[in-house]
Amino acid sequence: MNPRTARRVLIALWLAVALAPAATLSRHPYLQNVRPDRATVMWTTLEPGGGAVEYSADRKSWLTAAARIRQFAPAETGLPADFYQYEAELRGLTPGTQYSYRVLVNGRVLAEDEGMRFRTPGPGPFQFLVFGDSGVGSPEQARLARLIEVERPALVLHVGDVAQGAGSFNEYEDYYFPFYRELMKRAPFFPAPGNHDYLTRNAAAYFAVHALPAEAVPEPDRGRYYSFDWGNVHFVSLDTNLPFSEALRAGGPMLEWLERDLAQTRQFWRVAWFHHPPYSSGFHQGAAIRADLRARLIPILERHRVQVVFHGHEHSYQRTLPLRDGAPAQDQGTVYITTGGGGAALYPFRPHPLMAFGEMTHHYVRAEVAGARMTLRAIRIDGQEIDRVTLAPAPSLSDTPVVNAASFTPRLAPGAVVSIFGESLAGEERVAESLPLPQDLGGVSVTFNDQPAPLFYVSNSQINAQLAFETSGLALLRVNTPNGSAEAVVLMTGTAPAVFTVPAASGRQAAVVHATTGGLVTREAPAAPGEFVTVYLTGLGRVDGAVAAGQAAPRLLARAPVTVLVGGATVQPQYAGLAPGLAGVCQVNFQVPEGLAGGLYPLVITADGVASEPVELAVQGASAVSLPRPLGAKRDP
Ligand SMILES: [Fe+2]
Numbered sequence: 001m002n003p004r005t006a007r008r009v010l011i012a013l014w015l016a017v018a019l020a021p022a023a024t025l026s027r028h029p030y031l032q033n034v035r036p037d038r039a040t041v042m043w044t045t046l047e048p049g050g051g052a053v054e055y056s057a058d059r060k061s062w063l064t065a066a067a068r069i070r071q072f073a074p075a076e077t078g079l080p081a082d083f084y085q086y087e088a089e090l091r092g093l094t095p096g097t098q099y100s101y102r103v104l105v106n107g108r109v110l111a112e113d114e115g116m117r118f119r120t121p122g123p124g125p126f127q128f129l130v131f132g133d134s135g136v137g138s139p140e141q142a143r144l145a146r147l148i149e150v151e152r153p154a155l156v157l158h159v160g161d162v163a164q165g166a167g168s169f170n171e172y173e174d175y176y177f178p179f180y181r182e183l184m185k186r187a188p189f190f191p192a193p194g195n196h197d198y199l200t201r202n203a204a205a206y207f208a209v210h211a212l213p214a215e216a217v218p219e220p221d222r223g224r225y226y227s228f229d230w231g232n233v234h235f236v237s238l239d240t241n242l243p244f245s246e247a248l249r250a251g252g253p254m255l256e257w258l259e260r261d262l263a264q265t266r267q268f269w270r271v272a273w274f275h276h277p278p279y280s281s282g283f284h285q286g287a288a289i290r291a292d293l294r295a296r297l298i299p300i301l302e303r304h305r306v307q308v309v310f311h312g313h314e315h316s317y318q319r320t321l322p323l324r325d326g327a328p329a330q331d332q333g334t335v336y337i338t339t340g341g342g343g344a345a346l347y348p349f350r351p352h353p354l355m356a357f358g359e360m361t362h363h364y365v366r367a368e369v370a371g372a373r374m375t376l377r378a379i380r381i382d383g384q385e386i387d388r389v390t391l392a393p394a395p396s397l398s399d400t401p402v403v404n405a406a407s408f409t410p411r412l413a414p415g416a417v418v419s420i421f422g423e424s425l426a427g428e429e430r431v432a433e434s435l436p437l438p439q440d441l442g443g444v445s446v447t448f449n450d451q452p453a454p455l456f457y458v459s460n461s462q463i464n465a466q467l468a469f470e471t472s473g474l475a476l477l478r479v480n481t482p483n484g485s486a487e488a489v490v491l492m493t494g495t496a497p498a499v500f501t502v503p504a505a506s507g508r509q510a511a512v513v514h515a516t517t518g519g520l521v522t523r524e525a526p527a528a529p530g531e532f533v534t535v536y537l538t539g540l541g542r543v544d545g546a547v548a549a550g551q552a553a554p555r556l557l558a559r560a561p562v563t564v565l566v567g568g569a570t571v572q573p574q575y576a577g578l579a580p581g582l583a584g585v586c587q588v589n590f591q592v593p594e595g596l597a598g599g600l601y602p603l604v605i606t607a608d609g610v611a612s613e614p615v616e617l618a619v620q621g622a623s624a625v626s627l628p629r630p631l632g633a634k635r636d637p
Pocket residue numbers: 161194195196275312313314
């Protein structure tokens with residue numbers, strides 16, 4: 001392009017922007033569905049236009065996300081004129097990162113200010129706010145909104161009755177967006193629908209103004225209920241509306257989804273919220289929904305160790321004792337918090353035996369999450385903290401608490417890598433970065449007979465550790481966390497060989513490699529007869545020399561006699577001992593028998609007569625041999 005042409009193009013572009021009609025902002029931009037890798041920005045204007053959001057992590061290089069536009073006509077909204085709602089999805093974001101954004105329509109910046117910035121979820125402490133029953137436009141709602149505005153939450157949960165009148169479009173425009181405008185542009189609101197939100201055309205306005213997580217939710221129910229992770233918390237929003245019996249019926253789509261959703265999460269914290277309270281007292285005490293909630297919903301939440309549940313509907317603050325099956329819990333329980341004091345007229349209530357604290361007052365709740373601790377505070381409309389409770393779930397161990405990390409069987413040998421299973425073991429997932437392995441990861445430690453075990457990995461439900469070479473017989477396992485300890489007695493055997501598996505294109509694949517290249521032996525890359533291969537395993541037991549667990553191992557032979565079985569034929573290994581430079585890993589090197597016909601063979605390593613589970617060994621050749629039995633699926637360590 002010559003300079004003259006380039007100048008003409010620039011002038012044409014400038015004219016296009018200058019002459020494009022300006023749009024009038026009617027609903028200020030607000031965040032929705034902020035996630036580790038994406039976020040949604042929404043706003044409305046009175047005239048149609050081409051909308052976009054520009055966003056940047058460094059305020060130097062900006063990316064652009066085009067917005068979808070949707071026209072809302074008076075016939076649909078009951079408002080006097082058309083308006084246009086824009087929804088832009090910002091993609092490719094980095095977790096735990098702050099982004100600035102600005103909103104454009106027809107190429108002109110329509111909204112940009114210092115407050116338009118947010119942080120994507122990532123590791124580390126964060127805060128969230130909870131309130132509900134707010135949408136009336138009362139002086140109390142306005143006063144609380146001003147208090148909330150100076151808070152620094154990462155996200156906000158709303159327990160419903162966002163529009164406390166009839167759930168109409170004009171109530172959202174009057175009593176929702178203007179009140180929380182400053183907060184909504186820097187923290188996403190994650191609501192649950194209340195009964196009032198449903199009063200106009202089955203919550204049409206509630207669904208229209210929100211863009212909520214949709215993953216795994218059945219298509220017709222999207223927006224009604226959803227879940228997402230933020231840091232180490234799994235958040236679950238539920239819909240207790242519609243005819244209650246339908247929303248909560250046994251085997252209904254929401255409860256089926258909830259069972260699946262909670263079974264899959266590995267997060268330390270599980271937080272749920274919905275509109276109707278199962279345990280509070282007061283105005284709605286006699287509601288039939290309470291029995292449905294207790295019979296159908298609460299058992300699912302408690303079985304999956306949801307630690308805290310928020311709801312509104314009852315216009316007061318009420319916190320229960322930790323409960324299990326409707327009674328104060330002996331050990332770990334679920335705390336139920338009614339936070340329906342966001343602005344609507346208050347309801348009186350009487351204390352009841354399950355209540356730890358209650359007050360008939362306008363308020364909101366601030367939750368501070370820091371690893372394995374969560375502190376909940378109720379802040380009254382005068383700014384005073386009226387209630388505080390810190391949740392610190394103690395660890396517990398599974399019925400079979402320790403298994404071999406390669407085979408997931410309970411056979412344990414000195415020096416082996418093991419997996420410890422339980423709940424509330426570590427507040428945040430941590431991985432050891434280097435050798436020697438640490439004896440403390442994120443405040444979590446493990447001992448066997450009071451000897452600290454080196455740690456590879458800790459998470460809510462699993463810890464991977466290395467056993468000491470000196471351990472034998474019965475050992476007392478203790479998992480120590482900032483919230484307490486859990487103990488179990490485990491039995492060590494002399495040897496427990498088990499071949500590691502690694503992820504591969506065709507599913508998990510045994511860790512058997514070509515000795516010359518280090519590449520995996522697979523059906524596509526089989527071993528040649530006469531070739532040397534290396535098997536990586538754990539559990540060969542004691543070794544011929546001194547090495548501490550957790551250290552990078554030297555080359556040391558296993559004390560136990562080791563043999564290799566290929567398709568039932570015995571092969572003497574060239575080397576069987578520690579894998580040099582690694583911790584807890586053994587290796588066996590052997591030569592594939594020279595005259596072996598091509599095919600798939602079961603490969604078994606025995607140590608002191610104890611056999612590993614067979615893994616597949618693919619050998620080059622024309623004919624195929626099938627395995628005697630399936631090798632079985634294993635959980636990931
Ligand atoms: Fe309500």
